[in-house]
Amino acid sequence: MYNGHAETHISTDKENNASKQGTKDTSLLHTTLWLTGLPCSGKTTLAKRLKERLESPGFRVMHLDADEIRRGLSADLGFSLEDRRENIRRVAHVAKLFNDNGNFVITSFVSPTDELRTMARDIIGNFILVFVKCNLNTCEMRDTKGMYKKARSGQIKEFTGVSSPFEEPSRADIIIDTEHNSIEDCVKELMQKIGVF
Numbered sequence: 329m330y331n332g333h334a335e336t337h338i339s340t341d342k343e344n345n346a347s348k349q350g351t352k353d354t355s356l357l358h359t360t361l362w363l364t365g366l367p368c369s370g371k372t373t374l375a376k377r378l379k380e381r382l383e384s385p386g387f388r389v390m391h392l393d394a395d396e397i398r399r400g401l402s403a404d405l406g407f408s409l410e411d412r413r414e415n416i417r418r419v420a421h422v423a424k425l426f427n428d429n430g431n432f433v434i435t436s437f438v439s440p441t442d443e444l445r446t447m448a449r450d451i452i453g454n455f456i457l458v459f460v461k462c463n464l465n466t467c468e469m470r471d472t473k474g475m476y477k478k479a480r481s482g483q484i485k486e487f488t489g490v491s492s493p494f495e496e497p498s499r500a501d502i503i504i505d506t507e508h509n510s511i512e513d514c515v516k517e518l519m520q521k522i523g524v525f
């Protein structure tokens with residue numbers, strides 16, 4: 329169960345206005361839910377579903393996804409540890425800006441090491457780390473974009489899980505097991521754990 333910095337509900341505008349005048353606002357509308365996990369573990373799928381669920385009652389939700397960010401904002405970066413660090417640094421600052429403007433942010437990035445996730449936590453502040461847990465074999469079987477296959481045949485270098493490391497998070501606030509549960513059950517569990525269900 330998550331019991332970190334954010335409150336366990338999404339605040340109303342009235343609550344937000346009240347808290348803006350005083351101490352740091354820790355409502356979910358100023359929080360980032362940071363999904364980490366192997367390629368094909370289900371980060372993008374869960375982020376999209378969760379966004380849909382939260383938007384229908386009218387919450388402001390921003391989703392920052394690795395594929396889109398790498399097509400634009402981080403198009404100049406590769407997959408060395410240094411470039412991954414720079415990618416995560418940029419994303420964390422963007423997430424922080426959206427949080428400061430009253431948006432709940434969901435990010436879906438492999439973010440393979442504790443160092444990167446800690447950097448994101450330090451930049452963002454109101455940060456909930458979700459480990460999207462699925463073993464390598466299952467991820468590789470899913471291979472939604474054929475990337476594992478390319479990595480195994482050497483066509484892609486520095487691919488997480490194959491030729492670049494993935495460290496399981498040592499301080500996840502929430503763990504979601506996508507290997508043994510359906511997408512729907514995972515989304516429900518996530519909503520329960522952040523307190524919006």
Ligand SMILES: Nc1ncnc2c1ncn2[C@@H]1O[C@H](COP(=O)(O)OP(=O)(O)O)[C@@H](O)[C@H]1O
Pocket residue numbers: 365366367368369370371372373374436470472505506507509510511512514
């Ligand atoms: N419980 C689950 N949660 C999320 N995705 C799941 C789950 N079970 C199966 N999948 C499938 O796994 C794949 C995950 O792909 P994707 O969300 O793109 O992963 P990632 O963004 O982590 O690389 C999708 O094809 C999705 O339908």
Ligand SMILES: [Mg+2]
Pocket residue numbers: 371372373393394395436
């Ligand atoms: Mg993805």
